Protein backbone atom coordinates (compact mmCIF):
# COMPACT_ATOMS: atom_id res chain seq x y z
CA UNK A 378 0.00 0.00 0.00
CA UNK A 379 2.81 2.35 1.02
CA UNK A 380 4.64 1.66 -2.26
CA UNK A 381 1.54 2.44 -4.34
CA UNK A 382 1.11 5.72 -2.48
CA UNK A 383 4.75 6.70 -3.12
CA UNK A 384 4.45 5.86 -6.83
CA UNK A 385 1.21 7.91 -7.03
CA UNK A 386 2.89 10.88 -5.29
CA UNK A 387 5.86 10.78 -7.69
CA UNK A 388 3.54 10.59 -10.73
CA UNK A 389 1.50 13.52 -9.48
CA UNK A 390 4.66 15.54 -8.85
CA UNK A 391 5.83 14.92 -12.45
CA UNK A 392 2.39 15.93 -13.79
CA UNK A 393 2.43 19.11 -11.66
CA UNK A 394 5.88 20.12 -12.94
CA UNK A 395 4.74 19.49 -16.53
CA UNK A 396 1.64 21.64 -16.08
CA UNK A 397 3.67 24.41 -14.42
CA UNK A 398 6.09 24.49 -17.35
CA UNK A 399 3.21 24.78 -19.80
CA UNK A 400 1.75 27.69 -17.84
CA UNK A 401 5.19 29.37 -17.79
CA UNK A 402 5.61 28.87 -21.54
CA UNK A 403 2.13 30.27 -22.31
CA UNK A 404 2.66 33.29 -20.10
CA UNK A 405 6.08 34.11 -21.64
CA UNK A 406 4.52 33.85 -25.13
CA UNK A 407 1.83 36.30 -24.08
CA UNK A 408 4.56 38.67 -22.90
CA UNK A 409 6.24 38.43 -26.33
CA UNK A 410 9.52 37.01 -24.90
CA UNK A 411 11.43 33.86 -25.87
CA UNK A 412 12.98 33.31 -22.45
CA UNK A 413 12.80 29.49 -22.70
CA UNK A 414 15.08 29.33 -25.75
CA UNK A 415 18.82 29.83 -25.18
CA UNK A 416 20.32 33.03 -26.47
CA UNK A 417 23.18 33.17 -29.04
CA UNK A 418 25.67 33.91 -26.26
CA UNK A 419 24.42 30.93 -24.26
CA UNK A 420 24.79 28.62 -27.26
CA UNK A 421 28.35 29.81 -27.82
CA UNK A 422 29.13 29.23 -24.16
CA UNK A 423 27.73 25.66 -24.35
CA UNK A 424 29.76 24.93 -27.48
CA UNK A 425 33.01 26.12 -25.87
CA UNK A 426 32.20 24.18 -22.70
CA UNK A 427 31.89 21.00 -24.76
CA UNK A 428 35.37 21.55 -26.20
CA UNK A 429 36.77 22.09 -22.69
CA UNK A 430 34.99 18.92 -21.60
CA UNK A 431 36.81 17.10 -24.43
CA UNK A 432 40.18 18.35 -23.18
CA UNK A 433 39.30 17.09 -19.67
CA UNK A 434 38.16 13.78 -21.17
CA UNK A 435 41.49 13.32 -22.97
CA UNK A 436 43.40 14.26 -19.80
CA UNK A 437 41.44 11.56 -17.93
CA UNK A 438 42.23 9.08 -20.72
CA UNK A 439 45.97 9.79 -20.41
CA UNK A 440 45.82 9.67 -16.60
CA UNK A 441 44.15 6.20 -16.78
CA UNK A 442 46.96 4.91 -19.00
CA UNK A 443 49.67 6.25 -16.68
CA UNK A 444 47.91 5.19 -13.47
CA UNK A 445 46.80 1.68 -14.51
CA UNK A 446 49.47 0.86 -17.11
CA UNK A 447 51.78 -0.73 -14.51
CA UNK A 448 49.02 -3.25 -13.63
CA UNK A 449 49.16 -4.79 -17.09
CA UNK A 450 51.04 -8.05 -17.64
CA UNK A 451 54.85 -7.84 -17.75
CA UNK A 452 56.62 -8.31 -21.10
CA UNK A 453 55.80 -11.50 -23.00
CA UNK A 454 57.86 -14.48 -21.83
CA UNK A 455 57.55 -16.55 -25.01
CA UNK A 456 58.67 -16.16 -28.60
CA UNK A 457 55.18 -15.89 -30.08
CA UNK A 458 54.04 -13.72 -27.15
CA UNK A 459 56.22 -10.92 -28.51
CA UNK A 460 54.54 -11.36 -31.91
CA UNK A 461 51.05 -11.24 -30.35
CA UNK A 462 51.89 -8.15 -28.30
CA UNK A 463 53.11 -6.40 -31.43
CA UNK A 464 49.84 -7.30 -33.17
CA UNK A 465 47.81 -6.02 -30.22
CA UNK A 466 49.78 -2.77 -30.02
CA UNK A 467 49.34 -2.24 -33.76
CA UNK A 468 45.57 -2.56 -33.27
CA UNK A 469 45.67 -0.20 -30.28
CA UNK A 470 47.61 2.37 -32.29
CA UNK A 471 44.97 2.38 -35.05
CA UNK A 472 42.10 2.49 -32.54
CA UNK A 473 43.69 5.34 -30.56
CA UNK A 474 44.34 7.36 -33.71
CA UNK A 475 40.72 6.96 -34.89
CA UNK A 476 39.46 7.67 -31.36
CA UNK A 477 41.37 10.96 -31.09
CA UNK A 478 40.53 12.20 -34.61
CA UNK A 479 36.79 11.42 -34.39
CA UNK A 480 36.45 12.95 -30.92
CA UNK A 481 38.31 16.15 -31.80
CA UNK A 482 36.04 16.57 -34.86
CA UNK A 483 32.91 15.75 -32.83
CA UNK A 484 33.57 18.36 -30.13
CA UNK A 485 35.03 20.96 -32.51
CA UNK A 486 31.91 20.80 -34.66
CA UNK A 487 29.70 21.14 -31.57
CA UNK A 488 31.58 24.36 -30.77
CA UNK A 489 31.90 25.75 -34.29
CA UNK A 490 28.34 25.02 -35.41
CA UNK A 491 26.45 25.95 -32.25
CA UNK A 492 22.94 27.18 -33.12
CA UNK A 493 22.74 30.63 -34.63
CA UNK A 494 19.35 31.97 -35.80
CA UNK A 495 20.87 33.60 -38.91
CA UNK A 496 22.68 30.48 -40.14
CA UNK A 497 20.99 27.78 -42.19
CA UNK A 498 22.32 24.20 -42.54
CA UNK A 499 23.47 23.17 -46.02
CA UNK A 500 21.05 20.56 -47.33
CA UNK A 501 22.18 17.64 -49.45
CA UNK A 502 20.85 14.09 -49.77
CA UNK A 503 23.71 12.08 -51.17
CA UNK A 504 27.43 12.19 -51.91
CA UNK A 505 29.19 9.40 -53.77
CA UNK A 506 32.57 10.82 -52.79
CA UNK A 507 31.74 10.59 -49.09
CA UNK A 508 30.27 7.09 -49.43
CA UNK A 509 33.40 5.86 -51.21
CA UNK A 510 35.69 7.52 -48.69
CA UNK A 511 34.11 6.01 -45.58
CA UNK A 512 33.83 2.58 -47.19
CA UNK A 513 37.31 2.30 -48.70
CA UNK A 514 39.40 3.77 -45.87
CA UNK A 515 38.05 1.40 -43.13
CA UNK A 516 38.16 -1.51 -45.61
CA UNK A 517 41.88 -0.94 -46.22
CA UNK A 518 42.60 -0.72 -42.49
CA UNK A 519 40.56 -3.88 -41.79
CA UNK A 520 42.29 -5.79 -44.59
CA UNK A 521 45.70 -4.88 -43.16
CA UNK A 522 44.66 -5.94 -39.63
CA UNK A 523 43.17 -9.24 -40.86
CA UNK A 524 46.16 -10.20 -43.05
CA UNK A 525 48.62 -9.27 -40.30
CA UNK A 526 46.54 -11.13 -37.64
CA UNK A 527 46.08 -14.26 -39.77
CA UNK A 528 49.77 -14.54 -40.60
CA UNK A 529 50.65 -14.19 -36.90
CA UNK A 530 48.01 -16.79 -35.97
CA UNK A 531 49.27 -19.29 -38.55
CA UNK A 532 52.86 -18.94 -37.36
CA UNK A 533 51.70 -19.65 -33.79
CA UNK A 534 49.37 -22.61 -34.33
CA UNK A 535 51.34 -24.72 -36.83
CA UNK A 536 52.74 -28.11 -35.75
CA UNK A 537 55.39 -28.19 -33.03
CA UNK A 538 58.92 -28.60 -34.49
CA UNK A 539 60.90 -31.84 -34.10
CA UNK A 540 62.62 -32.31 -30.78
CA UNK A 541 60.16 -30.29 -28.74
CA UNK A 542 59.33 -31.34 -25.21
CA UNK A 543 55.84 -32.87 -24.95
CA UNK A 544 53.83 -32.12 -21.82
CA UNK A 545 50.20 -32.97 -21.22
CA UNK A 546 48.09 -30.75 -18.97
CA UNK A 547 45.18 -32.63 -17.47
CA UNK A 548 42.58 -30.55 -15.63
CA UNK A 549 39.74 -31.75 -13.45
CA UNK A 550 37.48 -29.97 -10.99
CA UNK A 551 39.55 -28.29 -9.48
CA UNK A 552 43.23 -28.86 -10.18
CA UNK A 553 45.82 -29.52 -12.87
CA UNK A 554 48.19 -32.44 -13.39
CA UNK A 555 51.16 -32.11 -15.74
CA UNK A 556 52.43 -35.24 -17.50
CA UNK A 557 55.86 -35.45 -19.14
CA UNK A 558 56.36 -37.95 -21.93
CA UNK A 559 59.54 -39.36 -20.35
CA UNK A 560 62.58 -40.73 -22.13
CA UNK A 561 60.67 -42.16 -25.10
CA UNK A 562 59.24 -38.66 -25.83
CA UNK A 563 55.80 -40.25 -26.22
CA UNK A 564 52.79 -39.91 -23.96
CA UNK A 565 51.39 -43.31 -23.02
CA UNK A 566 47.82 -44.34 -23.88
CA UNK A 567 45.06 -43.50 -21.42
CA UNK A 568 41.35 -44.02 -20.85
CA UNK A 569 38.85 -42.77 -18.27
CA UNK A 570 37.92 -46.38 -17.35
CA UNK A 571 41.41 -46.73 -15.90
CA UNK A 572 41.14 -43.77 -13.52
CA UNK A 573 41.73 -44.73 -9.89
CA UNK A 574 43.26 -43.28 -6.74
CA UNK A 575 46.77 -44.25 -7.83
CA UNK A 576 46.16 -43.58 -11.53
CA UNK A 577 44.53 -40.14 -11.72
CA UNK A 578 45.01 -39.79 -15.49
CA UNK A 579 43.86 -43.30 -16.40
CA UNK A 580 47.15 -44.38 -18.00
CA UNK A 581 47.16 -47.79 -19.66
CA UNK A 582 50.31 -49.74 -18.81
CA UNK A 583 50.87 -53.39 -17.87
CA UNK A 584 51.25 -52.35 -14.24
CA UNK A 585 48.12 -50.18 -14.11
CA UNK A 586 46.09 -52.84 -15.97
CA UNK A 587 47.08 -55.48 -13.39
CA UNK A 588 46.24 -53.13 -10.58
CA UNK A 589 42.92 -51.99 -12.03
CA UNK A 590 41.82 -55.54 -12.80
CA UNK A 591 42.64 -56.85 -9.35
CA UNK A 592 40.90 -53.84 -7.78
CA UNK A 593 37.79 -54.37 -9.89
CA UNK A 594 37.78 -58.15 -9.34
CA UNK A 595 38.05 -57.65 -5.58
CA UNK A 596 35.21 -55.10 -5.64
CA UNK A 597 33.01 -57.40 -7.74
CA UNK A 598 33.65 -60.33 -5.37
CA UNK A 599 32.73 -58.09 -2.42
CA UNK A 600 29.50 -56.94 -4.04
CA UNK A 601 28.56 -60.55 -4.79
CA UNK A 602 29.02 -61.48 -1.11
CA UNK A 603 26.89 -58.49 -0.07
CA UNK A 604 24.22 -59.47 -2.59
CA UNK A 605 23.87 -62.94 -1.03
CA UNK A 606 23.11 -61.44 2.36
CA UNK A 607 20.89 -58.62 1.03
CA UNK A 608 17.11 -59.03 1.48
CA UNK A 609 15.43 -60.23 -1.72
CA UNK A 610 13.42 -57.56 -3.63
CA UNK A 611 14.81 -54.81 -1.39
CA UNK A 612 16.22 -51.42 -2.33
CA UNK A 613 19.68 -52.52 -1.30
CA UNK A 614 19.54 -55.48 -3.66
CA UNK A 615 18.58 -53.19 -6.54
CA UNK A 616 21.48 -50.82 -5.81
CA UNK A 617 23.99 -53.64 -5.48
CA UNK A 618 22.85 -55.27 -8.73
CA UNK A 619 23.24 -51.96 -10.54
CA UNK A 620 26.75 -51.35 -9.16
CA UNK A 621 27.71 -54.93 -9.97
CA UNK A 622 26.61 -54.43 -13.59
CA UNK A 623 28.64 -51.21 -13.84
CA UNK A 624 31.77 -52.77 -12.40
CA UNK A 625 31.49 -55.84 -14.62
CA UNK A 626 31.13 -53.69 -17.74
CA UNK A 627 34.13 -51.61 -16.63
CA UNK A 628 36.18 -54.77 -16.06
CA UNK A 629 35.30 -55.93 -19.57
CA UNK A 630 36.50 -52.64 -21.06
CA UNK A 631 39.69 -52.75 -18.99
CA UNK A 632 40.32 -56.31 -20.22
CA UNK A 633 39.90 -54.97 -23.76
CA UNK A 634 42.89 -52.67 -23.22
CA UNK A 635 45.05 -55.80 -23.06
CA UNK A 636 44.74 -56.00 -26.82
CA UNK A 637 46.73 -52.74 -27.18
CA UNK A 638 50.14 -53.22 -28.75
CA UNK A 639 52.88 -53.85 -26.21
CA UNK A 640 54.79 -50.71 -27.32
CA UNK A 641 51.72 -48.58 -26.80
CA UNK A 642 51.26 -49.95 -23.27
CA UNK A 643 54.95 -49.58 -22.51
CA UNK A 644 55.18 -45.90 -23.46
CA UNK A 645 53.23 -44.88 -20.35
CA UNK A 646 55.71 -46.48 -17.94
CA UNK A 647 58.27 -43.65 -18.11
CA UNK A 648 55.64 -40.87 -18.08
CA UNK A 649 56.06 -38.48 -15.17
CA UNK A 650 53.07 -36.96 -13.36
CA UNK A 651 53.41 -33.81 -11.26
CA UNK A 652 51.00 -31.59 -9.40
CA UNK A 653 51.07 -28.01 -7.97
CA UNK A 654 54.14 -27.00 -10.03
CA UNK A 655 56.08 -28.17 -13.07
CA UNK A 656 59.38 -27.17 -14.69
CA UNK A 657 60.15 -26.29 -18.29
CA UNK A 658 63.55 -25.45 -19.81
CA UNK A 659 64.02 -21.96 -21.24
CA UNK A 660 64.65 -21.66 -24.99
CA UNK A 661 63.14 -25.03 -25.87
CA UNK A 662 59.88 -25.52 -27.75
CA UNK A 663 57.21 -27.00 -25.46
CA UNK A 664 54.44 -28.98 -27.16
CA UNK A 665 51.42 -28.88 -24.85
CA UNK A 666 48.58 -31.39 -25.15
CA UNK A 667 45.34 -30.83 -23.28
CA UNK A 668 42.57 -33.18 -22.20
CA UNK A 669 39.90 -32.88 -19.51
CA UNK A 670 38.47 -35.34 -17.03
CA UNK A 671 35.07 -33.73 -16.41
CA UNK A 672 33.94 -30.40 -17.89
CA UNK A 673 35.44 -27.87 -20.31
CA UNK A 674 38.37 -26.08 -18.71
CA UNK A 675 40.75 -23.65 -20.37
CA UNK A 676 44.50 -23.51 -19.88
CA UNK A 677 45.44 -19.84 -19.74
CA UNK A 678 49.16 -18.89 -19.67
CA UNK A 679 48.90 -15.09 -19.36
CA UNK A 680 52.67 -14.40 -19.26
CA UNK A 681 53.27 -16.47 -22.40
CA UNK A 682 50.18 -15.01 -24.14
CA UNK A 683 48.75 -18.48 -24.70
CA UNK A 684 45.40 -20.11 -24.06
CA UNK A 685 43.76 -23.36 -25.12
CA UNK A 686 40.44 -25.01 -24.27
CA UNK A 687 40.58 -28.41 -22.52
CA UNK A 688 37.63 -30.44 -23.76
CA UNK A 689 36.53 -33.85 -22.41
CA UNK A 690 36.88 -36.61 -25.02
CA UNK A 691 39.41 -34.87 -27.26
CA UNK A 692 43.02 -33.70 -27.31
CA UNK A 693 43.79 -30.06 -28.07
CA UNK A 694 47.30 -28.67 -28.47
CA UNK A 695 49.46 -25.58 -28.45
CA UNK A 696 53.20 -25.03 -28.52
CA UNK A 697 55.42 -22.16 -27.44
CA UNK A 698 59.04 -21.43 -26.62
CA UNK A 699 59.68 -19.75 -23.23
CA UNK A 700 62.36 -17.05 -23.47
CA UNK A 701 62.61 -15.63 -19.93
CA UNK A 702 63.31 -17.78 -16.85
CA UNK A 703 61.35 -17.35 -13.62
CA UNK A 704 64.47 -15.91 -11.94
CA UNK A 705 64.97 -13.35 -14.74
CA UNK A 706 61.31 -12.35 -14.55
CA UNK A 707 61.59 -11.91 -10.78
CA UNK A 708 64.40 -9.42 -11.42
CA UNK A 709 62.56 -7.67 -14.27
CA UNK A 710 59.35 -7.22 -12.25
CA UNK A 711 61.32 -6.51 -9.03
CA UNK A 712 59.00 -8.98 -7.34
CA UNK A 713 60.56 -11.89 -5.45
CA UNK A 714 57.20 -13.66 -5.22
CA UNK A 715 56.71 -13.70 -8.99
CA UNK A 716 55.75 -17.05 -10.54
CA UNK A 717 54.42 -18.06 -13.94
CA UNK A 718 50.96 -19.59 -13.67
CA UNK A 719 48.53 -21.65 -15.68
CA UNK A 720 45.02 -20.58 -14.71
CA UNK A 721 41.66 -22.05 -15.63
CA UNK A 722 39.86 -19.56 -17.84
CA UNK A 723 36.47 -21.29 -18.11
CA UNK A 724 34.07 -20.88 -15.22
CA UNK A 725 33.98 -24.59 -14.43
CA UNK A 726 32.44 -24.76 -10.96
CA UNK A 727 32.56 -23.60 -7.35
CA UNK A 728 36.35 -23.67 -6.86
CA UNK A 729 37.21 -22.44 -10.39
CA UNK A 730 38.88 -19.32 -8.98
CA UNK A 731 41.37 -21.49 -7.14
CA UNK A 732 42.39 -23.64 -10.12
CA UNK A 733 46.00 -22.96 -11.00
CA UNK A 734 49.40 -24.61 -11.36
CA UNK A 735 52.82 -22.94 -11.15
CA UNK A 736 55.28 -23.19 -14.08
CA UNK A 737 58.96 -22.78 -13.27
CA UNK A 738 60.95 -21.71 -16.30
CA UNK A 739 64.57 -22.68 -15.61
CA UNK A 740 67.89 -23.22 -17.39
CA UNK A 741 68.30 -26.58 -19.16
CA UNK A 742 70.69 -27.92 -16.43
CA UNK A 743 68.30 -27.14 -13.62
CA UNK A 744 65.45 -28.71 -15.59
CA UNK A 745 67.45 -31.90 -16.19
CA UNK A 746 68.30 -32.15 -12.50
CA UNK A 747 64.67 -31.63 -11.51
CA UNK A 748 63.19 -34.12 -13.99
CA UNK A 749 65.74 -36.77 -12.92
CA UNK A 750 64.40 -36.53 -9.38
CA UNK A 751 60.77 -37.17 -10.37
CA UNK A 752 59.23 -40.62 -10.11
CA UNK A 753 58.02 -42.28 -13.29
CA UNK A 754 54.47 -43.59 -13.49
CA UNK A 755 55.55 -47.24 -13.18
CA UNK A 756 57.48 -46.34 -10.02
CA UNK A 757 54.45 -44.71 -8.44
CA UNK A 758 52.06 -47.59 -9.02
CA UNK A 759 54.22 -50.67 -8.37
CA UNK A 760 56.01 -51.48 -5.08
CA UNK A 761 59.59 -50.16 -5.01
CA UNK A 762 61.26 -53.50 -4.15
CA UNK A 763 59.82 -55.31 -7.19
CA UNK A 764 62.28 -55.06 -10.08
CA UNK A 765 60.83 -53.85 -13.37
CA UNK A 766 62.01 -56.91 -15.24
CA UNK A 767 60.10 -59.47 -13.19
CA UNK A 768 57.06 -57.22 -13.19
CA UNK A 769 56.92 -57.11 -16.96
CA UNK A 770 57.53 -60.87 -17.29
CA UNK A 771 54.68 -61.59 -14.89
CA UNK A 772 52.32 -59.26 -16.69
CA UNK A 773 53.22 -60.65 -20.10
CA UNK A 774 52.42 -64.14 -18.81
CA UNK A 775 49.12 -62.76 -17.58
CA UNK A 776 48.37 -61.30 -21.02
CA UNK A 777 49.05 -64.54 -22.83
CA UNK A 778 46.83 -66.37 -20.35
CA UNK A 779 43.99 -63.95 -20.99
CA UNK A 780 44.51 -63.96 -24.74
CA UNK A 781 44.20 -67.75 -24.70
Ligand SMILES: [Cu+2]
Nearest residue numbers: 674721725732
Ligand atom coordinates in the same frame (compact mmCIF):
# COMPACT_ATOMS: atom_id res chain seq x y z
CU1 LIG B 1 38.45 -25.21 -14.65
